[in-house]
Amino acid sequence: MxxxxxxxxxxxxxxxxxxxxxxxxxxxxxxxxxxxxxxxxxxxxxxxxxxxxxxxxxxxxxxxxxxxxxxxxxxxxxxxxxxxxxxxxxxxxxxxxxxxxxxxxxxxxxxxxxxxxxxxxxxxxxxxxxxxxxxxxxxxxxxxxxxxxxxxxxxxxxxxxxxxxxxxxxxxxxxxxxxxxxxxxxxxxxxxxxxxxxxxxxxxxxxxxxxxxxxxxxxxxIRPDLAVADHVRDMTRRLLVVNHASLVAVARAMSLHPRVLQRRLAESGTSFEEILDDVRRDMAWDLSATGMQISQIATMLGYSETSSYTRACRRWYGESPRQLRARRRGAPESASTRPSPARGAAWPTPPTSPSPPS
CATH class of the missing domain: 3.90.1520 (H-NOX domain)
Incomplete structure (x- = not known):
């Protein structure tokens, strides 16, 4: 890249x-x-x-x-x-x-x-x-x-x-x-x-x-550095799979100094942390549909503790990783077990297409 x-x-x-x-x-x-x-x-x-x-x-x-x-x-x-x-x-x-x-x-x-x-x-x-x-x-x-x-x-x-x-x-x-x-x-x-x-x-x-x-x-x-932000998003996804998605690793892969990359992303209105969070959210959506174990998904997303993934999943989708997996796998849930949305968040609605929700 x-x-x-x-x-x-x-x-x-x-x-x-x-x-x-x-x-x-x-x-x-x-x-x-x-x-x-x-x-x-x-x-x-x-x-x-x-x-x-x-x-x-x-x-x-x-x-x-x-x-x-x-x-x-x-x-x-x-x-x-x-x-x-x-x-x-x-x-x-x-x-x-x-x-x-x-x-x-x-x-x-x-x-x-x-x-x-x-x-x-x-x-x-x-x-x-x-x-x-x-x-x-x-x-x-x-x-x-x-x-x-x-x-x-x-x-x-x-x-x-x-x-x-x-x-x-x-x-x-x-x-x-x-x-x-x-x-x-x-x-x-x-x-x-x-x-x-x-x-x-x-x-x-x-x-x-x-x-x-x-x-x-x-x-x-026009959105400045759109190409750079897209580059970072793609490289982060690639490196996340091998559990190596850090700012330093992504910058090295793009032949940039980390501070330079941070500045370019800031000028485009985003940051590495925001991109990493978005990539993890989208990957969680895709991986949950495979039936993979929750601990494996957490590892794939670069979390050292399953509890960190659980907190992130509730922030993204207003439900636990198990509930998200069940929803993505098409398993019906009763009203009593259906997750409540995160405080102040709207109901997480499944998208009409296979692409992740924005």
């Missing part, structure tokens, strides 16, 4: 690969990506597969600055609705903060931040996937897109004070100077673009407040 990124990450990649003499369709299919998904905002792709396409293109086509070249072609178009915030925020600082707040809609593992120092404002960019192959190409592509955004907001002649990256140099220095217009420092602590402090207060020319409101309403209206 891997983290995902929208298909916009591969916007224009086919054209660039073809211009360099490669076969873009074969390249993408070799990594399990449908070429039609490249550039599609509504499609999510495995992040490592996208990185592999870009990294392999750089190697196979002898183009070490492939990530930066792709960034030039994509520009902020790659950011989809988040680009509207950049074009229409009130100031440069507001635009950066908007990107930092909404970037997870496009790439849940990615994050940006703005740090104020005495002499400069530092924009940082990171990808939180660990052991990601071709991480360097993805970072250089991301910083290249940031440069397009800054030149849009601050003028096409904008040049950063400094640019730093965490990885070693992978392309000729001239390529970096052409991209950023300044000296780039390698093997530093962060990936960053340094701006003059006063530039943060510069207003965005030609901004449209109505367009900004529409973009923000749209981004608020």
């Amino acid at each position: 891997t983290s995902l990124i929208r298909g916009l990450a591969l916007l224009d990649v086919a054209e660039l690969v073809a211009d360099l003499g490669g076969d873009p369709d074969a390249l993408m299919r070799s990594h399990g990506i449908d070429p039609a998904a490249a550039g599609d905002y509504n499609t999510f792709l495995p992040y490592p597969s996208v990185a592999a396409v870009i990294g392999d293109a750089a190697e196979e086509l002898h183009c070490p600055d492939f990530g930066m070249r792709l960034a030039r072609r994509q520009g902020i178009r790659m950011l989809g609705p988040v680009a509207v915030i950049i074009r229409n925020a009130e100031t440069v600082e507001a635009a950066i903060e908007g990107v930092s707040r909404c970037l997870h809609h496009l790439a849940p593992p990615d994050s940006t931040a703005l740090i104020r120092e005495p002499q400069a404002a530092v924009f940082t960019y990171s990808t939180n996937l660990r052991r990601l192959a071709h991480h360097d190409q993805m970072i250089e592509k991301g910083l290249g897109i940031a440069m397009d955004a800054f030149q849009l907001m601050l003028g096409e002649n904008f040049v950063p004070l400094r640019v730093t990256v965490q990885h070693r140099r992978i392309a000729p220095m001239q390529n970096y100077r052409e991209m950023f217009g300044c000296h780039v420092e390698f093997e530093r602590e962060v990936n960053s673009v340094h701006l003059p402090l006063h530039s943060l207060n510069q207003p965005i020319r030609g901004r449209d407040a109505a367009a900004l409101a529409l973009a923000e309403n749209y981004l608020v209206g």
